[in-house]
Amino acid sequence: MSQTTQVARRRPVSAASGAAPPPVRRRPASPQWAAWAFLTPVTLYLALFYAYPLYRNLDLSLRDYTVRSFVQGNAPFTGLRNYRTVLDDPAFAPALLHTVVFTVVCLAFQYAIGLALAVFFHQHFRLSATLRALFLVPWLLPLIVSASTWSWMLNSDSGVVNAALHTVGVGPVNWLTSPSWSLASVIIANIWIGVPFNLVVLHSGLQSIPAGLYEAAALDGAGAWRRFWSITLPLLRPVSAITLLLGLVYTLKVFDIIWIMTKGGPAESSTTFATWSYQLGFGNLLPAFGPGAAVGNLLVAAALVFGLVHLRIQRGQEAS
DSSP: OOHHHHHHHHSOOOTTTOSOOOOOOOOOOOHHHHHHHHHHHHHHHHIIIIIHHHHHHHHHHTBOOOHHHHHHOOOOBOTTHHHHHHHHSTTHHHHHHHHHHHHHHHHHHHHHHHHHHHHHHTTOOTTHHHHHHHTTHHHHSOHHHHHHHHHHHTOTTTOHHHHHHHHTTOOOOOTTTOTTTHHHHHHHHHHHHHHHHHHHHHHHHHHTSOHHHHHHHHHTTOOHHHHIIIIIHHHTHHHHHHHHHHHHHHHHTOOHHHHHHTTTOSTTTTOOHHHHHHHHHHSSSSOOHHHHHHHHHHHHHHHHHHHHHHHHHHHHHHHO
């Protein structure tokens, strides 16, 4: 049998046209499956470590949990009774005031000092990169180390701050044990810890501003302050919004610094919602899991509201 006949047998010929049928092409896989494959790990992570804890915290705030029911899981449903208990508690108003003061003062000083340092280091002088890296040390240190260091520095008897005040003729201040100074003490410590974050983010925002705008303004006779108010601040507005939003969310939930330095005292003079929630849930012999979870959910709701407001403002700016 000839080679031509063998090839003809291998390739069947169409009866109608006498030509071989076209080869079958496989349909390429849909790119949607690849997208879901990449999203699956992130979705599982968010569900396990964010969605489920939020659901459990909401469930805690809507039930009357005790130690026994927390283990057995048969707590009765009470609706919004835990929230009413929190709102009627005499400690609610002081904790709310301390939370607002702590958050607003920390955000204002962290942003102002961070912006001033970012503008200063934007000059690109010698050792600017080295000094900027040194300013990151407070941000890189563990919070327990930073809070313990500030507790030692503000100690009434052996702290270096009172020692420095003594050299200029000022008497000792009970920074951590006086109701008049405890909140100011934790605010100072938190400002020191949060300034590097603002410095890094705002400095990166300054890098994106074209240098030609400053040169043109200088040629038109604009001074340093005029260039700052007319160029730097307006063009830094998107970066500033993100910085303030992240700082707000972080400051609302600050717990480590306050608890290590003052434990919310004395006489609850430095108690915020974060420390109050911990005290209700874990700081007593008979823990109040429901009210503690309710206070935590108030913090989550506040952060969510400010986040939605930021998104609304950002969309308005993009539309305009």
